[in-house]
Amino acid sequence: METNRTRPGELPGERSRHRTRRLRTTLLALTAASGLLLTGCGAGGGGSNSSNSDAANRTGFPAPAPPVASGGDNSSEQDGEQTGTPADKVAPSPDYLSTFALDVDTASYGYARRVLADGQRPDPSTIRPEEFVNSFRQDYDRPDGNGFTVTVDGARTDSSNWSLVRVGLATRTADDSDERPPAALTFVIDVSGSMSETGRLDLAKKSLDEMTDRLRDDDSVALVTFSDEAETVLPMTRLDGHRGQVHDAIDELETQSSTNLGAGVETGYATATEGLRKGATNRVVLISDGLANTGDTNADSILDRIADERRDHGITLFGVGVGSDYGDALMEKLADKGDGHTAYVSNDTDARKVFVDQLPQNIDLTARDAKAQVAFDPETVAQFRLIGYEDRKVADDDFRNDNVDGGEIGPGHTVTALYAVRTRPGADGHLATASVRWLDPDTRAPHEESGQLETDALHDSLSSAPSTFQVTAVAAYFADTLRSPEDTAGTLPGNPGLGQLATRAHTLAKKTEDTDVQQLAEAIDEARRID
Numbered sequence: 001m002e003t004n005r006t007r008p009g010e011l012p013g014e015r016s017r018h019r020t021r022r023l024r025t026t027l028l029a030l031t032a033a034s035g036l037l038l039t040g041c042g043a044g045g046g047g048s049n050s051s052n053s054d055a056a057n058r059t060g061f062p063a064p065a066p067p068v069a070s071g072g073d074n075s076s077e078q079d080g081e082q083t084g085t086p087a088d089k090v091a092p093s094p095d096y097l098s099t100f101a102l103d104v105d106t107a108s109y110g111y112a113r114r115v116l117a118d119g120q121r122p123d124p125s126t127i128r129p130e131e132f133v134n135s136f137r138q139d140y141d142r143p144d145g146n147g148f149t150v151t152v153d154g155a156r157t158d159s160s161n162w163s164l165v166r167v168g169l170a171t172r173t174a175d176d177s178d179e180r181p182p183a184a185l186t187f188v189i190d191v192s193g194s195m196s197e198t199g200r201l202d203l204a205k206k207s208l209d210e211m212t213d214r215l216r217d218d219d220s221v222a223l224v225t226f227s228d229e230a231e232t233v234l235p236m237t238r239l240d241g242h243r244g245q246v247h248d249a250i251d252e253l254e255t256q257s258s259t260n261l262g263a264g265v266e267t268g269y270a271t272a273t274e275g276l277r278k279g280a281t282n283r284v285v286l287i288s289d290g291l292a293n294t295g296d297t298n299a300d301s302i303l304d305r306i307a308d309e310r311r312d313h314g315i316t317l318f319g320v321g322v323g324s325d326y327g328d329a330l331m332e333k334l335a336d337k338g339d340g341h342t343a344y345v346s347n348d349t350d351a352r353k354v355f356v357d358q359l360p361q362n363i364d365l366t367a368r369d370a371k372a373q374v375a376f377d378p379e380t381v382a383q384f385r386l387i388g389y390e391d392r393k394v395a396d397d398d399f400r401n402d403n404v405d406g407g408e409i410g411p412g413h414t415v416t417a418l419y420a421v422r423t424r425p426g427a428d429g430h431l432a433t434a435s436v437r438w439l440d441p442d443t444r445a446p447h448e449e450s451g452q453l454e455t456d457a458l459h460d461s462l463s464s465a466p467s468t469f470q471v472t473a474v475a476a477y478f479a480d481t482l483r484s485p486e487d488t489a490g491t492l493p494g495n496p497g498l499g500q501l502a503t504r505a506h507t508l509a510k511k512t513e514d515t516d517v518q519q520l521a522e523a524i525d526e527a528r529r530i531d
Contacts, residue, residue, distance in 0.1 A: 096378050099399050101392040102169065102370040102407030102415045102436070105335060107321050109135040109475075110344030111328060112482060113519065116526035117346075118324060122482055126328045129479035130388030130417070136471050136516055138414040140170035146366040147171070148409075148436050150451035154421070155459035155469060157494025161382070163458055164473055164494070165419040167374060167434045167451075171367065174360035174412030183215065183363045184236060184277040186222040188268035190288035192259035193227075199346060200322045201255055204287045207320075207351040208250045214356050215239055220280070222271050223249050226264025227256035228294050236275020261288060262296030262305075265334070269306040272315050281364055282313060286334070287320045290327025299333035306338075316340045316408050318362055320354060336391055339368075339408050361412035367438035369406035372417060373399040374434045380427035380455055387418045387476050387492065402439060402446055409438070418476050420493050423455060431455050462494070467512050471520070474505050478524055498528045 108131035112122040140151045154165035187208060195201040212221065217240035223233050234249040268284045276282055296302050309315050317340030319331045326344070335342040343362075345351045354362065371394055376384050398404040409415065423431070435450040459465040462473055478501055480490035489495055496504075505521035508514075 095396070096376045096381065096384075097373060097396040098376070098384065098386050098419070099371065099373040099394045099396045100386065100389045100417070101394055101405065102367075102372060102409055103130055103336070103341065103389065103392050104134055104407070104409060104413050104415060105131050105332065105342045106135045107131060107319070107328065107332065107342040107344040109479075110346065110350065111321065111326055112479075113523045114324065114326075114344070114346040116523050116530070119526075119530065121485065121527070121530050124483045124485060127479050127483040128332075128388055128391070129476050129483070130392075132475040132479040133388070133416050133418055133472055134414070136468070136475060136520075137514065138168055138170070138416060138468050138472075139466075140168040140414055142170045143172050145172060146440060147438065147447055148367065148370075148449050150434055150436055150449050152432060152434050152451045152453040153457065153459075153465075153469065154431070154453060155462045155465040155473070157462060158496075159493035161422050161425060162493035163421050163423060164462070164469075164476075165384075165421045165432060165453065166469055166472055167372065167417040167419070169370075169372065169415040169436050171409055171413050172411050174358075174364070174410070180281075180360060180364050180411075182218045182220070182277065182280040184220045184222075184272070184275060184280045184282045185215075185363060186224060186236070186268050186272040186275070186284045188224045188226065188264050188284055188286045188288075189253060190259060190261070190264065191225045191227050191253055191255050192291075193255055193257055194259065194289055194291050194323065194325070196255040197323060199324070200289060201253060203322060203345065203348070203351055204320075205250050205253055206348070207287075207345065207355040209247060210352065211355040211359065212239070212243060212246050212250070214359055217241075220275065220277060221246050222275050224264060224268045224271050225253060226260055226267065228258045228260050230260065230263040230267035232267060232271045235271065236277075258294040259288075259292050260295035261290070261292035261330070262298075262302045264288075265302050266305050269309040269315060273309045273313055276313055276315075282315045283318055283340075283363055284315060285318045285320065286331075287322065288327075288331065289323035289325065290321060290329075290331040291323075291325060292327060292330060297330070299330055299337065302334065303337050310339055314339075314368075316365065319343075320345060322346070332391070337405070339405070341408070358412070361410040364410045365408055365441040366411050366413075367407075367409040368441050368444070369402060369404075370409050370415075370436060370438035371399055371404075371406040372415075372434065372436045374417070374419070374432055376421070376432050377430045380423055380429055380431050381421055382424045383422040385420045387420060388479070389417065399435075399437060400446075402444075406438070416472055418472060422493070427455050429455060431458075467508055470504065471508055471512070471514075471517055474501055474508065474524075475520060477501055478505075478520070478527075482527065498524055498531065502528060 108128040115122045141149045148169045151168040154163050156163045220236050220238050222236040317338035319335040319342040321344040343354045431453045433452045437448045477495045480492045484490050502524040509518040509521050
């Protein structure tokens with residue numbers, strides 16, 4: 001992580017001022033990070049780490065918010081800055097803490113690409129910027145064991161005093177070897193009439209066949225279908241010697257009538273509980289277009305009915321969306337509140353990526369109830385905004401409350417949070433401390449890791465930042481533009497508009513030779529044509 005606490009060439013007469021600033025910075029960092037526990041879980045590198053005693057951590061008290069400097073309303077005229085800048089489009093920060101549950105969903109970006117390819121503009125309500133940002137590979141340092149590394153970096157934008165700050169969290173590399181725990185997967189398949197469209201049930205069946213071949217002999221699979229009613233067509237079955245039986249059950253899937261998604265989820269969790277394997281990763285894999293029209297169609301009440309299975313047995317949910325018409329809101333809420341995540345597949349390439357290439361990270365767990373908290377320094381920061389994560393916000397006081405739900409994260413995952421940050425004119429020194437807290441997936445023991453950023457570590461411009469940072473910025477600005485169709489410049493400071501975003505994306509695609517970045521460039525081109 002890029003930090004620099006030294007100031008070479010400092011004049012003797014400046015030492016007192018810098019010493020005072022360093023003291024304020026140190027006191028702030030200690031306040032914001034009080035109670036941090038250094039776990040020794042192999043989460044090394046990527047950032048500065050701090051810890052307190054185990055006894056202090058066991059109190060469960062959250063770190064108090066740092067003191068708010070004068071003018072803490074963070075208005076657009078603060079520090080003499082003129083109105084009419086992008087600051088008037090960004091809600092004032094009520095304090096200098098930002099807390100949210102981690103999220104590795106990518107369905108919003110995948111579905112947006114599908115809608116744009118069909119010549120339409122996505123509904124702004126389906127655009128979640130964090131899912132755009134988290135759809136791309138990052139090069140963060142990774143830990144050796146369970147847990148996270150924390151990387152914090154940033155770059156100045158073309159908008160006066162505004163920067164983009166990236167908080168990057170990474171888990172250990174996904175392991176295809178026999179070292180991962182066995183998986184007990186209950187596939188819950190939508191076989192309603194709407195799934196007969198090409199690219200729905202046919203794509204799901206092909207994906208399940210490939211995934212079944214990729215799983216290990218000591219993994220187990222169950223199969224539940226739902227239309228107007230739900231049915232367990234295959235109880236939990238060990239794959240060793242039984243792959244043919246699983247393939248036969250998949251091949252026999254046929255579409256029927258209406259969509260009772262609630263019954264499917266409830267029966268799926270009941271089947272997963274009946275086939276529960278101790279020491280295994282027990283997960284429900286829901287494949288649906290999310291267009292529930294029969295029975296219970298409310299995500300909260302569906303989740304209430306399976307609360308015991310989720311709480312007592314730790315069964316997690318992986319939602320896979322399909323179809324040109326897609327019930328995004330229902331699938332996203334089920335995954336967010338059902339201890340899981342979502343992805344969207346529209347073709348064979350997407351399906352192979354989700355069910356084969358990303359198989360280990362989608363079925364294994366390295367962290368439960370993971371939450372992040374970023375403490376900004378009021379000495380250097382006038383205003384900030386977290387880009388996305390609206391549905392994942394957590395009360396600041398609940399950062400260390402392990403009864404409050406967080407995100408479930410697997411191996412090979414990276415989680416990126418991007419902030420728009422307005423620094424005070426001439427600001428110099430500590431800018432932010434980012435911390436992540438999670439529970440061990442087996443023991444439920446809490447652990448924390450943290451990293452920091454100084455103002456002099458900010459890149460002078462987005463173009464001078466690393467390629468991965470530039471891709472992150474382009475993805476965030478693209479989501480911002482799609483979510484603000486009435487404002488061609490978007491709402492984020494430094495958004496150059498679709499034309500320049502397309503140019504940047506194509507340049508980055510050539511530079512990185514990354515097919516995912518090329519697809520981003522093509523999606524921006526589609527959006528420009530529709531406009």
